[in-house]
Amino acid sequence: MTTQVIILNGGSSSGKSGIVRCLQAELPNPWLAFGVDSFVDSMPAKMRASDAGIEIAADGRVSVGADFRALEAAWVEGIVAMARAGARVIVDDVFLGGAASQQRWQKALGGLSVLWVGVRCESAVAAGREVARGDRVQGMAASQADVVHQGVTYDLEVDTAHAESLACARTIAARVN
Amino acid sequence: MTTQVIILNGGSSSGKSGIVRCLQAELPNPWLAFGVDSFVDSMPAKMRASDAGIEIAADGRVSVGADFRALEAAWVEGIVAMARAGARVIVDDVFLGGAASQQRWQKALGGLSVLWVGVRCESAVAAGREVARGDRVQGMAASQADVVHQGVTYDLEVDTAHAESLACARTIAARVN
Amino acid sequence: MTTQVIILNGGSSSGKSGIVRCLQAELPNPWLAFGVDSFVDSMPAKMRASDAGIEIAADGRVSVGADFRALEAAWVEGIVAMARAGARVIVDDVFLGGAASQQRWQKALGGLSVLWVGVRCESAVAAGREVARGDRVQGMAASQADVVHQGVTYDLEVDTAHAESLACARTIAARVN
Amino acid sequence: MTTQVIILNGGSSSGKSGIVRCLQAELPNPWLAFGVDSFVDSMPAKMRASDAGIEIAADGRVSVGADFRALEAAWVEGIVAMARAGARVIVDDVFLGGAASQQRWQKALGGLSVLWVGVRCESAVAAGREVARGDRVQGMAASQADVVHQGVTYDLEVDTAHAESLACARTIAARVN
Numbered sequence: 001m002t003t004q005v006i007i008l009n010g011g012s013s014s015g016k017s018g019i020v021r022c023l024q025a026e027l028p029n030p031w032l033a034f035g036v037d038s039f040v041d042s043m044p045a046k047m048r049a050s051d052a053g054i055e056i057a058a059d060g061r062v063s064v065g066a067d068f069r070a071l072e073a074a075w076v077e078g079i080v081a082m083a084r085a086g087a088r089v090i091v092d093d094v095f096l097g098g099a100a101s102q103q104r105w106q107k108a109l110g111g112l113s114v115l116w117v118g119v120r121c122e123s124a125v126a127a128g129r130e131v132a133r134g135d136r137v138q139g140m141a142a143s144q145a146d147v148v149h150q151g152v153t154y155d156l157e158v159d160t161a162h163a164e165s166l167a168c169a170r171t172i173a174a175r176v177n
Numbered sequence: 178m179t180t181q182v183i184i185l186n187g188g189s190s191s192g193k194s195g196i197v198r199c200l201q202a203e204l205p206n207p208w209l210a211f212g213v214d215s216f217v218d219s220m221p222a223k224m225r226a227s228d229a230g231i232e233i234a235a236d237g238r239v240s241v242g243a244d245f246r247a248l249e250a251a252w253v254e255g256i257v258a259m260a261r262a263g264a265r266v267i268v269d270d271v272f273l274g275g276a277a278s279q280q281r282w283q284k285a286l287g288g289l290s291v292l293w294v295g296v297r298c299e300s301a302v303a304a305g306r307e308v309a310r311g312d313r314v315q316g317m318a319a320s321q322a323d324v325v326h327q328g329v330t331y332d333l334e335v336d337t338a339h340a341e342s343l344a345c346a347r348t349i350a351a352r353v354n
Numbered sequence: 355m356t357t358q359v360i361i362l363n364g365g366s367s368s369g370k371s372g373i374v375r376c377l378q379a380e381l382p383n384p385w386l387a388f389g390v391d392s393f394v395d396s397m398p399a400k401m402r403a404s405d406a407g408i409e410i411a412a413d414g415r416v417s418v419g420a421d422f423r424a425l426e427a428a429w430v431e432g433i434v435a436m437a438r439a440g441a442r443v444i445v446d447d448v449f450l451g452g453a454a455s456q457q458r459w460q461k462a463l464g465g466l467s468v469l470w471v472g473v474r475c476e477s478a479v480a481a482g483r484e485v486a487r488g489d490r491v492q493g494m495a496a497s498q499a500d501v502v503h504q505g506v507t508y509d510l511e512v513d514t515a516h517a518e519s520l521a522c523a524r525t526i527a528a529r530v531n
Numbered sequence: 532m533t534t535q536v537i538i539l540n541g542g543s544s545s546g547k548s549g550i551v552r553c554l555q556a557e558l559p560n561p562w563l564a565f566g567v568d569s570f571v572d573s574m575p576a577k578m579r580a581s582d583a584g585i586e587i588a589a590d591g592r593v594s595v596g597a598d599f600r601a602l603e604a605a606w607v608e609g610i611v612a613m614a615r616a617g618a619r620v621i622v623d624d625v626f627l628g629g630a631a632s633q634q635r636w637q638k639a640l641g642g643l644s645v646l647w648v649g650v651r652c653e654s655a656v657a658a659g660r661e662v663a664r665g666d667r668v669q670g671m672a673a674s675q676a677d678v679v680h681q682g683v684t685y686d687l688e689v690d691t692a693h694a695e696s697l698a699c700a701r702t703i704a705a706r707v708n
Contacts (some may be wrong), residue, residue, distance in 0.1 A: 024222065030248060043201075077258050081259075082251045132697060154195065164659050165660065195487070308520055309373070405596075420634050425618050431612050
């Protein structure tokens with residue numbers, strides 16, 4: 001069955017975006033890429049520092065409120081609709097709720113053919129890359145590295161602490177039908 | 178009837194993005210914002226300089242190919258699905274095809290309640306702002322300023338050559354139900 | 355006497371950057387552009403939220419500490435040295451200290467030929483443009499609009515609330531020898 | 532003797548910027564960071580695609596002209612002047628001219644205490660990271676990986692293909708007096 005959606009899940013600074021760009025370069029057909037970062041960018045600026053929206057604490061912990069969840073649910077429906085309409089879609093997300101986050105996607109995805117990819121990066125390495133990026137609140141990477149994978153099931157996993165983005169992308173691309 | 182989607186159409190450097198950010202700040206409810214720029218960012222980099230994707234000539238003229246059109250159609254379906262799922266959505270687009278571009282949106286939007294907004298900016302002013310931005314190919318603004326409005330019908334029009342972004346946003350917000 | 359340095363002073367969101375890019379496009383010779391934003395970007399990330407570095411309060415007020423002042427003084431020396439070495443240089447700055455800020459530049463500039471430009475933008479207009487930019491703490495524009503000009507003397511002033519960036523740049527360019 | 536300037540030399544996508552940000556985070560004193568990317572950003576947009584300025588060919592090869600060289604010489608003088616004025620300065624550069632590029636810096640640096648660092652990354656790895664970045668012309672990394680080190684002498688070298696940015700930064704920081 002032809003793969004219609006690729007979903008990458010991993011913590012902040014685990015290397016998802018680099019893999020996505022390599023996947024778009026390597027895969028012969030054009031794939032659209034969306035992710036939690038572009039979703040947050042689509043929200044009003046005032047929601048990026050509010051109880052009802054999304055807040056990033058000084059220690060890097062992220063909390064989201066009711067408005068965020070409601071808009072996110074509609075955004076997920078929209079991304080899935082793009083795939084149903086024929087676009088090949090890559091999504092990178094951070095499953096802050098672990099298995100519950102995956103179930104939200106699964107429910108929306110219905111019968112679509114999905115490749116689930118876990119993007120692993122050990123906490124200390126991700127925390128170091130967070131320093132190197134320079135544009136993230138310190139602590140996000142460490143706080144998310146493990147919890148986002150709890151209870152989540154994958155078709156394959158890649159580990160960016162031990163393989164380059166391009167190599168990870170090629171491993172994933174080999175599983176795309 | 179409650180407004181579900183706001184669509185802003187205007188040429189490059191006509192000031193759409195600034196109005197969108199002001200609308201998100203002014204409107205009491207949270208609105209998601211998407212646009213042709215974020216759509217192009219979601220495409221593979223290799224499509225940004227290809228016949229089948231999108232090409233920007235040295236004189237600023239933009240041409241799009243078959244792959245672009247196919248992915249755009251799916252993207253439009255997805256944006257509309259977000260609105261159907263309950264998200265309030267602002268879209269900023271550049272109707273390179275004028276009335277034909279509007280008809281593509283209208284067909285996808287079905288019975289949703291839409292506010293159509295024309296963002297005008299006289300060609301010479303937009304061309305000057307293109308220089309001030311510094312990140313656009315010179316000529317895009319002038320080549321698009323008029324053609325994107327040909328045959329398009331609006332609920333209201335704003336003119337950024339004669340009003341600030343925030344004032345334009347307030348004019349639009351007053352028409353949102 | 356040939357103009358060697360152009361210094362633009364104005365509050366946040368008064369439109370300095372757009373004028374600088376237009377000046378670089380309009381002036382026949384190549385001019386390098388530096389400013390307080392690129393200076394802040396050159397500092398360690400940890401100085402951007404520290405007593406000794408630079409802090410932006412929730413109401414947009416900016417305060418700078420001893421480390422910031424020491425590095426800034428060295429940065430000013432360096433910018434002036436580029437001009438002495440033959441580069442034409444445009445600087446955009448925010449004179450938080452008004453006349454005292456200008457005196458610091460004057461002392462470093464020595465006998466160089468400088469064109470001093472005040473970039474005015476009435477507080478309410480700048481505050482609206484701050485909303486339209488979407489990436490600034492609300493309140494910076496209003497808190498800086500007037501104080502940065504107190505006691506400062508100029509060769510000419512431009513007003514971005516009543517003229518486009520390109521027009522302001524042409525007014526300035528006409529005064530460059 | 533107290534280290535006053537740290538100069539990192541390496542090809543495009545070799546990982547210089549990440550090391551710089553880690554150095555700024557790790558070093559106890561505040562260090563300013565400048566580099567060839569910020570220098571190019573300070574030039575007029577029109578010089579970024581001109582014979583006299585800087586051109587990037589479709590295969591990623593970079594060529595620079597007379598205006599670029601003249602402005603670069605003045606910029607180097609300015610960076611050195613910042614260090615003389617007391618700022619600790621980190622520079623990341625791409626020695627397109629190999630030993631000749633180093634000699635230009637050495638001549639300007641005079642008696643300052645400099646730590647010379649080579650940032651190595653094997654060509655294939657850098658080319659892969661160029662794909663992952665998505666914002667560079669493909670081919671720059673491969674065309675620069677080796678030539679920028681020809682004839683250049685270093686106090687130490689780091690290899691980002693085999694060590695994380697933070698680890699490289701710590702190796703360098705241990706050599707800063």
